[in-house]
Ligand code: NAD
């Protein structure tokens with residue numbers, strides 16, 4: 001039995017990764033470590049919280065002593081590290097929070113792993129989950145490859161780039177067995193409604209203005225979150241130590257085209273007049289330093305490990321919209337802040 005520490009498992013992607021791992025590795029124990037910041041929501045894991053294979057630890061990766069205790073308490077052999085501050089707009093307002101969690105927190109985790117495993121790195125793995133945003137901003141053509149030079153331009157991407165560098169430094173300097181993946185923008189169930197797609201879905205439901213930054217011509221490469229979780233599981237099982245894998249679905253959209261599809265699909269589902277939701281679109285001041293375009297080349301992952309995305313974008317978007325419409329309580333709890341009480345109710349009685 002392996003003891004796998006997943007950090008940030010109460011967040012958007014982490015909760016899908018926890019579920020994917022429980023399913024794919026039924027012989028292993030999963031410890032979910034999460035500080036439950038505004039983005040952490042244990043309601044995301046309600047369906048598996050009593051699974052005997054699963055344990056939750058409320059802890060902050062900024063606290064090295066606590067990490068040391070957790071490594072030895074659970075005899076951690078593998079780490080899948082997702083805990084992070086993840087929203088670019090928040091990083092512009094409060095960059096230091098991103099340095100503390102993404103840079104210092106990641107280095108604390110590396111240090112705890114190195115200390116605990118120092119005698120023997122055999123059958124150990126530190127898997128760091130990162131973003132394509134570390135590569136910077138593309139022009140109209142070209143792709144991000146695994147060897148594209150880092151060129152981060154927001155405090156968020158700079159903090160993730162820095163964390164990637166520390167992970168590689170622990171590999172080269174101490175021989176810590178690591179693997180890194182850099183993924184494009186995710187979407188899907190449980191997405192916190194501060195990011196583009198869930199924010200638009202929430203605002204369309206409530207007939208609120210749809211804020212499109214600048215001219216809406218920035219391009220993002222969207223991947224369904226469960227396909228990201230499948231990719232992480234594949235890399236965890238079959239990836240080569242020391243390697244980096246890019247994850248993406250070859251699925252580029254300008255923001256405005258994407259918002260149009262969301263508006264039209266939701267008008268249909270909500271029985272509204274065609275064009276009703278598009279009339280809510282409001283162009284607002286552009287994000288500072290707004291990266292123009294991200295696009296991932298995931299050929300290495302496909303050729304070497306056999307992963308391909310399972311869902312077409314139109315189908316993924318429909319499933320996502322259906323999930324948000326069917327889970328209005330989840331959305332209500334998140335937007336009202338009531339989700340913060342869930343930990344107390346579920347874990348403190
Ligand atoms: P999220 O913001 O939804 O969740 C982050 C989780 O980390 C939350 O549960 C939060 O409580 C926890 N956390 C934050 N600070 C912590 C700390 N100091 N100690 C312990 N836990 C802490 O983020 P997400 O969108 O699920 O992203 C997860 C990871 O995937 C991040 O590392 C992010 O950089 C990366 N990533 C995200 C995307 C995307 O499109 N969302 C794409 C590629 C990579």
Ligand code: TYD
Nearest residue numbers: 088185194195196199211212213218220255
């Ligand atoms: P976001 O979901 O924040 O992801 P990221 O910035 O990490 O790619 O934003 C996706 C794109 O949508 C990005 O180009 C900024 C834009 N955007 C808007 O136009 N309006 C919004 O309200 C938000 C949150 C984002």
